[in-house]
Amino acid sequence: MNPRDTRVVVTGAAGGIGRALAARAAAEGARVVVSDIDADRLRTTAADLGAHAVVADLATADGVTALVEESTAHLGGIDMWIGNAGIQGGLGLDTPDATWHLAHEINVMAHVRAARLLVPRWLERGGDHRGRFVVTASAAGLLTMLGSAPYSVTKHGAVAFAEWLAATYGHHGIDVHVLAPQGVETDIYHAAGPAQGLLRADGLLQPEDVADALFDAVEEGRMLVLPHPRVADYYRARAGNPDAWVRGMQRLQRRLDDATAELSASDTGTPAPSTSGADVPKTAVRGGATPATPAPDTPVREIANGATAPTGPRPHPEEQR
Ligand SMILES: NC(=O)c1ccc[n+]([C@@H]2O[C@H](COP(=O)([O-])OP(=O)(O)OC[C@H]3O[C@@H](n4cnc5c(N)ncnc54)[C@H](O)[C@@H]3O)[C@@H](O)[C@H]2O)c1
Numbered sequence: 001m002n003p004r005d006t007r008v009v010v011t012g013a014a015g016g017i018g019r020a021l022a023a024r025a026a027a028e029g030a031r032v033v034v035s036d037i038d039a040d041r042l043r044t045t046a047a048d049l050g051a052h053a054v055v056a057d058l059a060t061a062d063g064v065t066a067l068v069e070e071s072t073a074h075l076g077g078i079d080m081w082i083g084n085a086g087i088q089g090g091l092g093l094d095t096p097d098a099t100w101h102l103a104h105e106i107n108v109m110a111h112v113r114a115a116r117l118l119v120p121r122w123l124e125r126g127g128d129h130r131g132r133f134v135v136t137a138s139a140a141g142l143l144t145m146l147g148s149a150p151y152s153v154t155k156h157g158a159v160a161f162a163e164w165l166a167a168t169y170g171h172h173g174i175d176v177h178v179l180a181p182q183g184v185e186t187d188i189y190h191a192a193g194p195a196q197g198l199l200r201a202d203g204l205l206q207p208e209d210v211a212d213a214l215f216d217a218v219e220e221g222r223m224l225v226l227p228h229p230r231v232a233d234y235y236r237a238r239a240g241n242p243d244a245w246v247r248g249m250q251r252l253q254r255r256l257d258d259a260t261a262e263l264s265a266s267d268t269g270t271p272a273p274s275t276s277g278a279d280v281p282k283t284a285v286r287g288g289a290t291p292a293t294p295a296p297d298t299p300v301r302e303i304a305n306g307a308t309a310p311t312g313p314r315p316h317p318e319e320q321r
Pocket residue numbers: 011012013014015016017018035036037038056057058059084085086087088106136137138139180181182183184185186187188189296297
C-alpha cells in the first residue's frame with residue numbers, strides 16, 4: 001500500500017467484504033476506522049482488528065458527516081476512504097419509491113457525500129497522491145442484475161460516480177478505485193441455501209480475495225478492480241454489441257421465468273406452459289436465484305453457469321450483425 005495511505009476508513013465493515021478490506025489495511029500497517037450501522041457486529045470486528053469503531057447510518061448526510069468528522073478527529077486525518085456499505089434495495093417495477101430512495105442513498109449518495117467532504121481537504125495537501133477514494137460497486141454496476149432494478153441502477157450510479165471522480169480529480173492527485181465483484185462468500189451467499197452451487201459457478205471468492213484484488217490495484221494504479229476476471233469479458237461483449245447482449249439477457253430471463261412457473265406449477269399440481277424449454281434447476285429457484293428473490297449478481301453467474309457463452313450472452317446467428 002502507498003505509505004501515504006496510513007489512515008483508512010472502511011464503511012460496511014462489520015462483516016463480509018468490508019471486514020476483509022479493513023483487516024488487509026490493518027495488516028498493511030494502516031490505522032483503521034471501521035464503520036457500520038450494525039453496532040454489535042461492528043464492535044466485535046473492531047476488537048478483532050484493533051480498529052476504532054464508529055457506528056453510523058451511511059444512508060443519511062448526517063451519518064456520513066459524523067463518520068468523516070469522528071474519523072478525522074480520531075486518526076488526525078483520512079488518507080484512504082473505502083465506501084463499501086451497500087444494500088440490494090428492492091426487486092422489480094413494484095418496488096416502492098421509499099425502497100428505491102434508500103438504495104440510492106446508500107449505494108450512490110453515500111459516496112457523493114463522502115467525496116464532497118474529503119476531496120477539498122485532500123486538494124489542500126501537496127504531492128502526487130493526496131487521497132485515495134474507493135467505491136465498492138458490483139459487476140451489476142457494469143452489466144445488470146436480473147430481478148433487481150434498484151441494485152442495477154444504483155450500482156451503475158456508483159461506477160459512474162467513481163469514473164467521474166477519477167476523470168475530474170486524477171490529475172490533482174486523487175486516486176480512485178471501483179470494486180466490481182460477482183459472487184463473494186458473505187452473509188448473502190449463506191442465505192442462498194440450495195442455490196449455493198449455482199452461485200459458485202463462476203468462481204465464488206472469499207472476502208479476502210476481494211481485498212487482495214483491491215490492494216493489487218492500488219499497487220498497480222488501476223481504477224477498475226475486477227476480482228472475477230471474466231467480468232472483463234462480459235463487459236467487453238456488452239460494449240461490443242449491446243443489442244446482442246440484451247437479447248442474451250432476455251433469453252436468460254425467459255429461462256428463469258419458465259423455471260419459476262414450473263416450480264409454482266409443481267407446488268400446485270398444475271402443468272406449466274414452457275416458453276423456452278428452460279433447464280434452470282428448481283433448487284436454484286427455491287434458493288432465491290430467481291427474478292423474484294435474487295441474490296446479487298445472479299445474471300452474470302447464470303451466464304457463467306452455461307446459460308450463455310463464456311464471454312457473454314451468445315447472439316443467435318441471425319442476430320449477429
Ligand atoms: N457478496 C457479493 O456477492 C457482492 C458482490 C458484488 C458487490 N457486493 C457489494 O459489496 C459490499 C459489501 O457487501 P457484502 O457482500 O460484504 O455484504 P454484507 O451485507 O455483509 O455487507 C454490507 C454491510 O453494509 C452495512 N450497511 C447496510 N446498510 C447500511 C447503512 N445504512 N449504513 C451503514 N452500513 C450499512 C451492513 O450492516 C453490512 O455490514 C456491498 O456494497 C455489496 O453491494 C457484494
